[in-house]
Amino acid sequence: MTHDDWMNEALALARDAQAVxxxxxxAVVVLGDKIVGRGFNQPIGKCDPTAHAEIxxxxxxxxxxxxxxxxGCQLYVTLEPCTMCVGAMVHARIDTLVYGxxxxxxxxxxxxxKLLDSSAHNHQVNAIGGILEPDCREVLQAFxxxxxxx
Numbered sequence: 001m002t003h004d005d006w007m008n009e010a011l012a013l014a015r016d017a018q019a020v021x022x023x024x025x026x027a028v029v030v031l032g033d034k035i036v037g038r039g040f041n042q043p044i045g046k047c048d049p050t051a052h053a054e055i056x057x058x059x060x061x062x063x064x065x066x067x068x069x070x071x072g073c074q075l076y077v078t079l080e081p082c083t084m085c086v087g088a089m090v091h092a093r094i095d096t097l098v099y100g101x102x103x104x105x106x107x108x109x110x111x112x113x114k115l116l117d118s119s120a121h122n123h124q125v126n127a128i129g130g131i132l133e134p135d136c137r138e139v140l141q142a143f144x145x146x147x148x149x150x
Contacts, residue, residue, distance in 0.1 A: 003076075003098055003131045004131065004132055006030055006074070006098070007078070007098065007136070008132070009035060009038075010027050010076045010078050010100070011078055011100075011132065011136065011139065012026065013026025013027065013028065013038055013040040013053065014040060014041075014053070014136070014139050015139065017040035017041045017042070018143050020045055022041040022043070022044055023041050023140070023143065024040075024041070024139045024143045025041045025052070025053040025077065025078050025140075026038075026040045026041075026053050026078050027075060027076060028057055028075075028076050029058060029060070029061035029070060029076075029094075030073060030074045030076065031061075031070075031073045031074075032072075036060075036061045036064045036073065037058060037059070037060035037061025037062070037064060037073075038057055038060055039053045039054065039055065039056025039057030039058070039060055040053045041056075052081075052082065053077055054075060054085040054088065054089070055085060055088055057077075058088060058092050058094070068092065069093045070093055070094055071093045071095070072095050074094070074097075074098060075089060075097050075098070076098045076131075077097070077100070078099070078100040078101065078136040078140075079099065079101050079103050079136065079140065080099050080102045080103040080108070080109050080129065081097065081099065081107070081108055081109060082103070082106050082107070082108050083108040083115065085108070086108045086109065086115045086116060086125075089125050090116075090121050090122075090123050090125060091123075093123050094125050095125070095126065096125065096126040096127070096128065097125050097127045098129075099127070099129050100130070100131055100133050100136025101133050101136040101140065102130075102133070109127050
């Protein structure tokens with residue numbers, strides 16, 4: 001499968017978040033050619049400020065793999081991660097982050113902070129941005145446009 005295929009899986013999860021009135025961000029963790037973790041934004045529904053899509057997907061993957069270290073895994077997410085999620089990826093030992101849309105206000109990979117470039121980390125996460133960016137951005141823009149109309 002390609003980056004586009006995996007990102008489409010994350011986009012489906014973003015739509016699941018939208019269906020329960022959460023900000024539509026979805027994520028999958030991939031190991032080899034298999035999804036081992038899935039997640040979508042749920043901070044409102046779970047009353048948990050850490051329940052971002054990336055965290056949910058990494059938690060699921062850790063349970064599925066029986067290990068809190070996600071060595072060799074790729075994390076696909078529809079929106080550039082925040083500071084918290086980047087830190088969790090480093091601690092989980094994610095190999096590669098692949099994201100869709102940039103988050104210009106609070107993105108911690110390239111938009112605002114460049115946390116993955118820090119030499120202070122004991123693990124380096126590779127990053128690829130812009131995969132299916134128009135599709136990822138459209139889901140978010142449509143959600144906020146509808147929310148403003150309410």
